[in-house]
Amino acid sequence: MEKYTITQFRNDYPNDDACLDKIWQLRFSNLVCPICESENTYTKTKDRRSYQCSSCAHQVYPTQGTVFEKSTTPLTHWFYAIYLQTTTRNGVAAKELERQLNVCYKTALRMAHQIKKLMANNSTEPLMGIVEADETFIGGQHKNKHKKERALLNEKGTGAINKVPVMGLLERNGRIVVLAIDKAEGKVLKPIIRENVDRDSTLVTDGFGGYSNLHLEFKQHEIISHDKDEYVRGIYHTNTIEGFWSQLKRTIKGTHIHVSRKHLQKYVDEVAFRYEHRKEQDGMFDAILSRVVSA
Numbered sequence: 001m002e003k004y005t006i007t008q009f010r011n012d013y014p015n016d017d018a019c020l021d022k023i024w025q026l027r028f029s030n031l032v033c034p035i036c037e038s039e040n041t042y043t044k045t046k047d048r049r050s051y052q053c054s055s056c057a058h059q060v061y062p063t064q065g066t067v068f069e070k071s072t073t074p075l076t077h078w079f080y081a082i083y084l085q086t087t088t089r090n091g092v093a094a095k096e097l098e099r100q101l102n103v104c105y106k107t108a109l110r111m112a113h114q115i116k117k118l119m120a121n122n123s124t125e126p127l128m129g130i131v132e133a134d135e136t137f138i139g140g141q142h143k144n145k146h147k148k149e150r151a152l153l154n155e156k157g158t159g160a161i162n163k164v165p166v167m168g169l170l171e172r173n174g175r176i177v178v179l180a181i182d183k184a185e186g187k188v189l190k191p192i193i194r195e196n197v198d199r200d201s202t203l204v205t206d207g208f209g210g211y212s213n214l215h216l217e218f219k220q221h222e223i224i225s226h227d228k229d230e231y232v233r234g235i236y237h238t239n240t241i242e243g244f245w246s247q248l249k250r251t252i253k254g255t256h257i258h259v260s261r262k263h264l265q266k267y268v269d270e271v272a273f274r275y276e277h278r279k280e281q282d283g284m285f286d287a288i289l290s291r292v293v294s295a
Contacts, residue, residue: 002282009083009285019075020049023062026293033058066292067114077101081111085119086277086284090251091270116266118291119273126198127171132241133193133205135184138252138264139163164261166248166268169196170241178244178272180264186210204236244275 013019021044028051032039035058042051042060050059063069068078081101084092097108139162165184169177169192177196181188189210194217197203202220205211207227215221222236231237248271252259259267277284 004083004087004282004285006083006087009080013076013079016075017044019079020044020062022079022289023066023068023075023293024051026289027062028060031060067118068292073101073103073107073111077103078111082115082288083285085115085270086274086281086288089274090247090255091267091274093255093257113263113266115288116270118288120266120269121175121177121272121276123175125175126201127169127175127177127196128198128201129174130172130235131197131201131203132170132172132238133168133189133197133203133211134238134241134245135165135167135181135189135208135210136245136248137163137165137184138180138249138259164264166264167192168241168244169193170244172240176241176244176272176275178248178268180261180268184208184210186212190214202236204238206238244271247271247275 013022024042028042031042033042033053033056036053036056038053038055040054042053044050045052045059048059049063050061052059061069063075068075071078081092081097084097084100092112094105094109094112097103097112098105101108101111103111165181167179167181167184167189177192179192181192186209193203193214197218199217200219202222203211203214203218204222204224205214207223207225211221211223222233224230224233224236224238232239248268251271252267256267274284277287
């Protein structure tokens, strides 16, 4: 697996014009002028984020309709923020972007969230083959909360009351679908499985009751009984999705410290994107840029 190094990045994008040219190439490399229908090349307009038709002077703005359109932040800052997101194992905190880019925290956080949106999985193709399904909970530990907050939670019942459930579906050696959900129960989990998994697939889950009777809807449903100390049965296990949960929790706890329920899905999407592209790090940067121009 090749790596896209910082030296290569700086050579490719030394200034805003180079960044703008990349966006232009991705969006309009074969553009025919809509005004004069000329196929002559467009040229960069001086001191503007636009390209001009050499025949009729019609101008096109490559950043129009993208996350860059109304941003006064230099394109080099945006590209570097995307680069950092694709070359770090556990992501980059907004505070780190603030420090490295010398921008205010509000700007850094907005940039981070916009990039995370571009990392979201928009595929409608169902998962196939052996698909592991599991759920986890994201949030602070009860013992670490303030005394008054712990007392309030105790009145309502402890458990995972202050945690957010997250549902995951992982295609063995393939794609992954991860969603923050309201409740980890069958009436929430099963519709997600039906929507995202091909009926000819083999589902592998633990013994949680929310996955009951799925053998009636799918080709095969293998249940790994963790409560009976069973973790692997031949090729069937949920170790892969559980490894992803470890990565997700390391990213949130180690890099971002705390993530609100409102924005959790963005951080989940970020980790899922990085997981799916883990064997092609050199292509992650271009993959996000292609989503910028198609969003």
